[in-house]
Amino acid sequence: MKENERFTNLIEELRSLPEPNFEKDFDINKQYKIHDNLMNFSKRFEKNKRKGTMIKHLSTPFLAIAALLLFSIIFFSNNNDSSNLSSPVNQEGSQNPEFELYKGNALKIAVIGQAPTVKETQVTFEEISFSDLTQKQISSFDAVIITEENLQQASKSKYANIYVNSTIPFFFLSAYSHIPFTMEGNEFNKYWKWAPGKEYAVGILKSQEDESLKGWGFGLYNDEMTEKNLQNVYSRIFEVINEIDSSQRNFNY
DSSP states (O other), X not given: OOHHHHHHHHHHHHHHSOXXXXXXXXXXXXXXXXXXXXXXXXXXXXXXXXXXXXXXXXOHHHHHHHHHHHHHHHHHHHTOOSOSTTSOOOOTTOSSOOOOOOOSSOEEEEEESSOOOOSOTTEEEEEOOGGGOSHHHHTTSSXXXXXXXXXXXXXXXXXXXXXXXOSSOEEEETBSOSHHHHSTTOOOOGGGBOOTTSOSEEEEEEOTTTOOEEEEEEOOGGGOOOHHHHHHHHHHHHHHHHHHHHHHHHHHO
16 A cells, blocks of 8 residues: 555545544643653654664554654644633623732742842742843742743753743743643744633743643633733732742652
8 A cells, every 4th residue: 555545545534433522531641741751752753763773663554643643742832721720710791800809828939031020029030131041040039931022042952941941830921731841943923922721831841750731721711811811820820930849859868
């Protein structure tokens, strides 16, 4: 059978499968898990390739499926309706929902860009530059936030290893996916920018337990860009940072 026919049959078989429940089966954490597995596979493949090892048992259909899985990460991210666990609770019929402010421990957050104005007095910000992105210089902070106007610079390939190996979380504002920042060759552009129906911010951190890449997504209430909804996003980001700090202290203990 010719290669083109094999691909055609494979695609037709995949199309015939039952349509998955994207909201239930492919939340943002599942997307990150698929991405992590593909990255690990890619690293092993490149390592064997450099050694001159031929992976003869790796069939063309398997490579095609891997490529389709990689596409699915982008597809599911594009169709994410902010329904993951990190998004605000939907309050139907409520035009003026009341959001809780972050009430946890004091936090010190580095910001590449202009520091946001928030109501939480126990949260302080310090503006830094990309030249400060070394583990030694950011280790005194609880997290790093990168604002919208710096996302294109942040997606340069040279920073990817910093994000995925950092011991503190990174959060990207006005980006609905981590892919431009963690996968080389996918620089940030308008297609990765927030739009109604997508996450407004994403966060990533390498797990201390199994070294997988953990991720969080934060949607705007009713997909509306208002001062109140932005404050709510920041409050939820602070909650995640505080939980990370607590879990890391327990892990190190």
